[in-house]
């Protein structure tokens with residue numbers, strides 16, 4: 185039942201009927217893997233900073249971490265929109281791992297010609313206020329800066345850092361996280377969001393590459409893209425919980441689902457979910473059509489609009505749907521015991537990360553106003 | 567979650583060709599000054615405009631060529647309607663016929679009905695209204711009481727309809743009437759019939775809306791004769807047919823672009839350098855609109871495959887009309903202005919005030935006509951398995 189919505193795109197692709205649908209197979213495999221390994225114990229442990237070793241090993245063995253690394257570079261080479269579907273499924277499962285961050289960081293590093301190391305990856309800075317400077321030194325670079333809220337931070341194996349050289353060139357550097365100075369922080373879902381201080385960190389020249397077009401100006405758009413996909417997965421799971429609860433819980437001699445007030449709350453939530461899914465689909469489709477991480481500078485500029493729409497719309501839906509599903513669950517949903525919070529705490533965190541709604545809404549608003557009312561239609565119509 | 571079928575739907579090449587055609591047509595109309603976009607919408611009735619749109623091949627496009635159509639896909643029609651809406655074109659004369667009556671007649675009508683009615687619809691010369699609501703049957707449509715009783719070669723209809731938009735200026739209605747017992751599920755005994763408003767036995771009385779316009783009506787039937795070949799589908803099949811008609815009625819871009827011209831005026835009124843709040847609020851509206859376009863296009867794809875996506879249509883209408891109703895509220899928050907009827911079109915300020923005035927008075931209907939928000943939520947809840 186739960187895989188229905190996200191596999192929709194896969195079903196409707198004009199796939200020739202006889203061919204096996206690779207993406208459906210991968211998604212099914214991913215679902216099975218998450219089902220087996222994202223147990224209540226794993227989730228509870230992750231909230232206390234216990235790394236889910238078995239889950240991560242299974243994800244790596246299935247090749248999912250290398251989904252965005254091309255086959256010729258030793259990766260899995262999934263079509264970019266399929267990789268995003270896997271990310272949605274992992275978020276449906278509330279898998280407490282940096283799968284999305286690893287996929288993106290691995291894809292970017294491989295794109296610059298770098299060898300992707302084993303283990304988990306993450307990336308930063310993740311907001312506009314933070315920046316890293318890189319100064320050329322004999323044999324390498326010296327990095328400086330303070331970066332807040334790096335996803336998974338010290339828990340990840342390596343960090344892909346975005347830096348700007350003293351002469352303005354955007355760079356990426358891959359640095360083992362155990363060589364770094366971290367302060368531990370967590371988001372509302374108890375996911376690590378560590379603070380990094382770099383004061384004159386020297387890295388070898390071959391650990392630093394020119395930034396590809398996809399992250400020339402930083403990781404904000406890519407981060408917003410993956411968080412919007414994750415939010416669709418978490419929204420779906422939150423609604424699944426609520427529908428189940430409304431059917432099972434009885435009051436006044438009937439199940440909650442028979443009360444019109446409850447029906448209308450859930451119908452409203454379903455509308456936000458459907459719209460958020462369409463927004464995330466839009467971004468996924470355009471990103472994939474543009475070549476995913478390999479998109480050139482011009483395509484990256486064009487992708488600003490659909491990514492902003494996706495993050496703004498999924499973020500808005502996150503707040504509304506989370507409020508509704510908690511209302512439907514009553515006190516039970518307010519407990520640690522009930523798993524609803526694994527989805528809703530993520531929604532409340534993810535909507536703020538890599539730019540909240542107002543950040544992306546303002547991006548859209550400025551873009552649209554600068555072009556004038558008559559030009560808007562062209563962007564919407566096609 | 568039970569899946570909603572909002573599949574990504576690519577536009578076929580013919581849809582892009584249709585886009586070129588409709589844009590050329592609209593450019594001509596605007597150049598000739600036949601209508602003022604900030605003061606009109608798809609619920610503006612202009613028979614001349616519709617005739618010209620028909621001549622330009624923009625009506626009944628999905629019909630077979632033998633009935634005057636072009637056998638184009640519902641996606642080409644989707645593109646044409648979206649373009650007309652975005653341009654604020656005055657489409658009400660042909661809108662109902664093009665959106666739902668023609669597809670209904672094609673699927674369920676007699677050969678005579680198809681031959682006589684579909685070609686003039688496609689030419690933009692034959693207009694339709696919807697005869698569903700009655701004084702005691704609003705949201706509860708199954709409660710219709712207008713009766714049809716058997717007579718030689720047809721049915722005699724007696725009763726009344728209400729809120730019938732354009733009944734005073736269209737040629738036909740499709741009416742839902744009672745031909746038998748409702749049965750236990752209340753959906754039995756209903757039949758859809760085509761009513762020719764030029765024939766005796768039917769009279770139309772105006773009801774002015776709150777803006778003072780004569781748009782909807784009461785319609786009275788007294789032994790009005792419906793010949794057998796003006797019945798849609800089989801006797802008693804009315805509920806089933808009306809349900810599929812509502813998927814056409816509820817899922818189109820007219821459920822979220824009704825006040826698009828106001829959004830355009832708002833952007834121009836704010837200008838190229840919005841302040842932070844203006845940028846955020848305008849950006850939010852557009853983040854709502856873009857996914858709606860995608861959802862509605864998906865439903866057009868399902869309709870094209872001959873499916874009847876009742877729940878998806880209700881989702882588009884619920885989410886879409888909620889958006890439409892927000893546009894004037896956001897607009898007046900961002901640009902403090904006193905809305906003014908017919909303030910003229912000399913400059914952006916006048917156009918904005920005018921568009922705002924018309925939209926504020928129009929907006930309450932968005933979440934009523936075609937089924938209320940609450941009825942949509944009921945349909946969605948059923949789709950979620952809650953009822």
Ligand SMILES: Cc1cc2nc3c(=O)[nH]c(=O)nc-3n(C[C@H](O)[C@H](O)[C@H](O)COP(=O)(O)OP(=O)(O)OC[C@H]3O[C@@H](n4cnc5c(N)ncnc54)[C@H](O)[C@@H]3O)c2cc1C
Nearest residue numbers: 696697698699704705729730731931934935936937938940
């Ligand atoms: C501008 C305009 C044009 C129209 N044109 C046409 C037309 O051309 N042809 C036609 O047939 N009809 C037309 N209608 C009628 C329209 O379809 C009805 O207004 C609509 O179906 C609601 O019916 P009602 O007005 O009787 O309201 P009611 O059904 O009396 O509803 C009043 C309120 O109660 C709520 N309500 C009712 N039942 C329930 C329930 N079970 N649960 C929860 N809430 C409920 C409704 O949602 C609404 O908020 C038009 C309406 C408007 C406003």
